[in-house]
Amino acid sequence: QVRLVETGGGSVQAGGSLTLSCAVSGDISNTYCLAWFRLAPGKEREGVAHVYTGDYSTYYSDSAKGRFTISRDNAANMLYLRMNNLEPEDTGMYYCAAEQGPPFGGSWCTIRLGPGAFRIWGQGTQVIVSS
Numbered sequence: 001q002v003r004l005v006e007t008g009g010g011s012v013q014a015g016g017s018l019t020l021s022c023a024v025s026g027d028i029s030n031t032y033c034l035a036w037f038r039l040a041p042g043k044e045r046e047g048v049a050h051v052y053t054g055d056y057s058t059y060y061s062d063s064a065k066g067r068f069t070i071s072r073d074n075a076a077n078m079l080y081l082r083m084n085n086l087e088p089e090d091t092g093m094y095y096c097a098a099e100q101g102p103p104f105g106g107s108w109c110t111i112r113l114g115p116g117a118f119r120i121w122g123q124g125t126q127v128i129v130s131s
Helices: none
Strands: 003-007 010-013 018-025 032-039 046-052 058-060 068-073 078-083 092-100 125-130
Touching (some): 018 032, 032 068, 032 078, 046 068, 058 068
Parallel strands (some): 010 125
Antiparallel strands (some): 003 018, 018 078, 032 092, 068 078
């Protein structure tokens, strides 16, 4: 059984940086999509960054491109989201998610893969960015 536990949230000023971590326990094969989602106040949950474990293809939302980096440490069973140049609009609860997909599924794990496609979720970690 795969379990996800996020840490690393906090309060920062605009322009600052944070790195979120997601401890992944259980058997993650090379056909999983691992993702970070954000739930901002008054908005729907949206994908921020995805990575396909088979070929390490990465995908980002338009707002995250150039500022956020998703990465995975296989040896440590960790997933990370490095967030630079944070903006107040980045405020929200950040969730780590995982879903097993098809072989050679890099084109399946794009940022268009919505939250409804993911069955495994962490508890979330709060990020607050002040102006």
